[in-house]
Amino acid sequence: MKKKILAAVVAMASVLSLVGCGEKNTSSTSEPAASNGSDTSTTATDLKDDDDTLSILTWSSNGDLAKMIKMFCADKGISEDKVKFVACGESGEQGREAIAQYLKGDGDADLIICDADWVRIYANDDTLTLPMSELGITKDQYPDSYAYTSEGASNKDGVLKAPTFQATPGAFVYRSDLAEQYLGVKTPAEMTEKIKDWDTFLETAKTVAEKSENKCALQCTEGGLWQVWQCSRTQPWVVDNKLQMDNAEDFMDYAKNLLDAKGLSTVGQWSDGWTPAMQDGTAMGEFLPTWALTGTEGSKLYEFGGTDYVGKFEVCDAPSKYFWGGSYIAAATKINTKKTAADFIKFYTQDYDSMKKYCETEGDFMNNKKVMDDVVAAKSHKNPILKDNQDQFAILNNHVSEIDLKPTEYDSKIKGYWNDAVQLYLGLKTDVSDWGSTKEDAINWFKDQIAKDYPDLEVE
Template sequence: MKKFKKAMALSLALAMGLSLVACGDKKEETTTEATTTEATTTEAAATDDATADDASASNAEVSLPMPAEDSDPIYVYSWNTELGDRLQYVKDKYPQYADLIQYENLGLGGTSDEYKSAIENAIANGGDKVPSIIACDDDVALYFLNSEAIVPVEDLGITADMYSNAYQYTVDYATIDGKLKGMCWQATPGCFIYRTDIAKEVLGTDDPAKVQEYVKDWDTFLDTAETMKQAGYKMLSGPSDAKKPIIDQRTSAWVENDTVNIDPVITEYLEFAKKLYDGEYTNNNAQWSDGWNTDFTADVFGYFGCTWFTYWSINDKEGSETYGKRNMCQGPTTYHWGGTYLGVTDQCPNKELAALVLYTLCCDTDTMYKLSDETLDFVNNKAAVEKLIADGKGESPVLGGANPLQTWADNAEKINLQYATEYDSTFNGYLDNASEAYNSGELKTVDDAVAKIKELIKDGYQNLTVE
């Protein structure tokens, strides 16, 4: 019997040209329980107040049952190669299980209906390759985690203490009815990435603390946008670049008790994007468009980015006139962008091995330190991040050698995702549609834009009440 709700309206969103981009696609678009009582002792994450120097000394000892080496294999499903690469860290630490951890790269968009259907069908069909662990992109993770097909991690023997070094927002996001159902190895705090050459020319400084004063809140951000305009520069590439930071400040959910809810940040974003558009403070490029990518080396002062964005999405090459002429600060507010959650299915034939995989990737401080050092993932482990900072890891050539880890660590502590829903990705796409129409004048007022959003939701989600 199927245990997932049927996805609705995403095809409508795609038909209307809405862009749903998976964080996991940043580098590639195409990603019998054992009865043995043998246990392995691993290091738990350091307590929150431990320093980088004494983190290992303050670790508590925890135990997970070791699977039998001849136990059943597990199949890990995802949409591209990224998770497969990360699983190698588990296999390297526990080579006796390397052949039991199999990876299935579906080669689909991580937020697509096709990926959802492929996962649902694979679970429903069962068989030798039934999914044991599934990867869930942040945009659609709650679609999967809300399902009965995904088991709470406490059922696997993973405790809150084991995951205590995770940033709280990742715990809150994946907690369903008081039960943690998903874990992630990466945290994805946002930031404002700016051109240092433009900052020096226009603001007289490129120091992150001083530049932060020019973008410390949204009113100041607009004032600085006017200053940039007068100097011949654009503040952002497009109005929608400000969407993620603004809508992450919501104080209520898109849907409450099956009724659509318009949080104040929705109108705040619509009005702010309109000011950016009318003030000619951007080049009006859509995110990920050719023009948006070109603007990295053109006349644009800054981009709202995040961890993976900084290392892999800035369209600049070593040797260009702008390469290395960037730095970052918090920006007007803290926010997140992306992330991949791992859930274990109720069909998993070897839950002890699945638990070991999740623990090693998402709790083991030493493994996560190594993973971050070698891949530049900003890991979801405060003790590992503290040690990385203390060891001087994380310097970014695209940021001129600046190290972003401390800013990200500070920002990650402030993110709040308690109002996230499984509808967010699609409804935020409707928000894009309404914002573009409002900016262009097709919709005359912000109330018209809100009405447009409600219309799109009503057309696609007959199960929801739209007032």
């Protein structure tokens, strides 16, 4: 008998040791509200917390959220372990899928941070996210937000799904010492004039190449260049289930001309060569948005500055207005801390004082016209990496109201394939075995990649 019991215990123990993994959350069984965006807006007083922890899903490299949680908790007097940072995937690109995976499990999930490239996937899917009206948050509460962000915050039917705390307009950041050496440019205003449109940009690139004996390219990466062009599209990537090329082919020609004129370096965006190329004079400038231009540790500009190049960069207007990225805050359908969640969203997307404070401490560009106009007017913001502590907000604030956004749920994948296709054409990459595809080959390759990944899309 003893043996029998012992055997049973051993057997159970070995099974349980395998089953025991996985986070159990007993309190997450509350109502998985299934509203499909009807206008039964909830008033703020109805909201309550069924759980004492606010779990925010994001990816591990998201440095913003950690800072946001800290400031929110300090301000509201909440203990920091009551607001949980849940890392799904490492990068924003991995987060896209990892967050959906997490939501299928039984872990606690209240808010979701979505990247601009894929916010539409989450906003359009009512099984993943709730309309903001469920949290008592409506569009009319955002009179001061920038127009383009409301497009990103809504789903395809215009229902508010994911407001954002930041606007992410971009600018051209360049080495002021090289600009003076090759172009005789002394101020950002003069530099803006040198790159006022794409034809002038190309001419200036030729001048830089000539003066530097083909050693210095005006623009560092093809990816950055495309980021600006992408925002000049007249229609979204997908209309009525059909892929739209729009200005994409023109971009190929432009990038090729720029490369041939030695105005574009062959260094890849996000490659290890990016920062050294901006430091050793391989490239003079790069297109970067708000979040990459902060003077705090972790930003791309901070990296460019390193130890020896602090104070050698300046920021000026890009040839055309653009934005790049941005984080949107959506509510998970299984949210069970609605009150705190609504507080968190309002704290960062509506409240003037807290948004201004976050802007001043972290250098982020907030999605609030009043805040940004006031910060720029006060001339108090200084960026330690830029020459003479230039205030990048003064430049970024110029055109942010004119940006428009045409999001689709396919954007993040399409962007990746498109950049690959352009690099095929530019000869920076090969697919099969031959270097230097023709433009047609590259476009065909691009369309094939989209067609095979999205069986529902029509690709001509």
